């Protein structure tokens with residue numbers, strides 16, 4: 001049986017010319033057709049996967065006061081802990097708790113003419129009571145970054161571009177972000193929204209899920225289950241890759257259904273994005289591909305900006321209104337923040 005969401009083996013890229021050509025063709029059609037696939041052969045070991053899931057469970061098991069001590073609302077960089085119900089998707093609360101981690105950098109000094117998105121750069125918040133979390137998550141960040149860069153180069157070649165076509169957009173100062181997420185089970189009186197239907201904003205998302213189901217992708221007007229396959233990562237296309245490919249590749253809508261009572265689901269999404277100061281280029285596709293590019297989806301409620309910093313800030317302000325009110329009150333009347 002062919003799966004709607006296929007499994008692609010990244011190690012085929014290193015198995016000679018003809019295997020690597022067929023891998024690239026499979027990659028292109030998976031990314032274009034459903035926009036979601038499972039990735040095997042990525043080189044991250046079972047132990048490394050187990051370590052990041054264990055570290056995540058240890059964090060969520062901390063007493064609530066320890067988690068609230070690093071609440072995201074303290075951070076103008078949208079880093080830190082969000083309790084269940086604290087994040088919105090399309091204006092509705094998601095039933096998950098999570099810790100957001102970005103790239104560790106110094107905050108940028110602010111002056112009257114400094115663009116608003118520069119406030120997104122800065123330090124993370126780490127729990128004082130679990131010192132092992134920082135090295136565990138930074139190790140995962142480094143491994144996921146390496147896989148994401150290999151994949152992005154493969155996408156460039158699959159789109160008949162030079163392998164390094166996207167390098168200037170992330171070189172030296174990439175702006176990835178990751179989260180550890182816990183979806184607590186809930187009885188059916190809740191509305192079932194673990195995270196509501198959405199597209200991801202970056203280039204590529206690499207998602208690690210534990211053994212519990214709940215992730216679904218929209219395909220052909222239906223919701224398709226993306227149940228866990230041990231050892232794989234789930235990859236999906238984000239809006240920046242859709243923009244760069246003029247809609248040839250698709251950022252697909254997905255969501256997570258709350259697990260039943262007594263079950264908790266842990267996931268670790270890693271969003272590989274671009275430098276905040278980058279502008280997303282429009283690739284010149286060869287004629288046969290250009291003819292199939294439909295232009296990026298346009299949603300009047302979710303305008304896409306080619307300026308990465310502006311785009312990222314827009315989606316953060318919408319997802320976390322409490323952070324927006326505390327740290328970005330000066331922007332709240334602008335189109336950036338309206339839902």
Ligand SMILES: O=C(O)CCC(=O)C(=O)O
Pocket residue numbers: 181195200207209215254255256267268269
């Ligand atoms: O937890 C998951 O499986 C998916 C999470 C997700 O789609 C997101 O955070 O963007």
Ligand SMILES: [Fe+2]
Pocket residue numbers: 198199200254
């Ligand atoms: Fe997502």
